[in-house]
Amino acid sequence: MSDSGEGDFEFERRFVARDVPAELLEATPTLIVQSYLLAADGYAVRVRVQAPGVPAVQDPGLDELLLLERYVDRVEFASVTVKGPMVAGTRYEAERELDPVMGIEIVRRGPARVAKLRHAVWLGDDGWVIDVFTGANAPLVVAEVERGGPVTDLAIPSFCVTEVTTDHRFANDALASRPFSTWAAELDAELAEHGPVFLSELGTNRRLEP
Known part of the structure; x- marks a missing residue:
């Protein structure tokens, strides 16, 4: 949720990332597991739990719930x-903190889950998060930048291969019901045929070497 005085809105841009330099990834990132109680037409109700300081390398055979159970004692x-719905990098988002025990129990019972390891890094003038998805959404990696207002005139790291800010397939609520692993070949085919896409209506984009 934005803390900029803009109320319950977030301003972000998101990119598929590949070949992220190892030095940008934390050895012990934060595990995020979330369940979607509603996800339709861009509207969503999400319950999230976070466990900091977990190992960056995880068993690819673990699904989202098993991963949560492995680190449930670390949830803080x-x-x-x-x-x-997302509109040109702006999305309504209203958040309320829950007791961690309540959050865990809801995620355990939730109908659709996503799990990811979140790394935080400062690049250029912006703080970025790099989400390495696990479970059914592996091997997807998404880099995201958020500001207190519209994300314009952005320096985009070179490991960001295409922008997915307005591509609903890459919204977490969509990935919970249609995991990336089931359609990853679609993205490769699109990139091969059409090349990368970057939003042009949010100022000037430039490339940034990390």
Whole structure:
């Protein structure tokens, strides 16, 4: 949720990332496991739990729930969030913190889950998060930058291969019901045929070597 005085809105841009330099990835990132109680037409109700300081390398055979159970004793934060559709990098988002025990129990019972390892890094003038998805959404990696207002005139790291800010297939609520592993070949075919896509209506984009 934005803390910029803009109310319950977030301003972000998101990119598929590949070949992220190893030095940008933390040895012990934060594990995020979230369940979607509602996900339709860009509207979503999400419950998230976070466990900091887990190993960056995980068993690829672990699904989202098994991964949560492995680190359930490390969960320190939980929240419930209501989201609206994304429009050019802006999305309604209202969040409320939950008791971690309550969050864990809801995620355990949730109908659709996503798990990812979140790395934080400062690049250029912006703080970025790099989400390495696990479970059914591996090997997807998404780099995201968020600001207190519209993300314009962005320096985009060279490991960002295409922008997916407005591509609903890459929204976490969509990935919970249609995991990336089931359609990864679609992205490769699109990149081969059409090349990368970057939003042009948000100022000037430039490339940034990390």
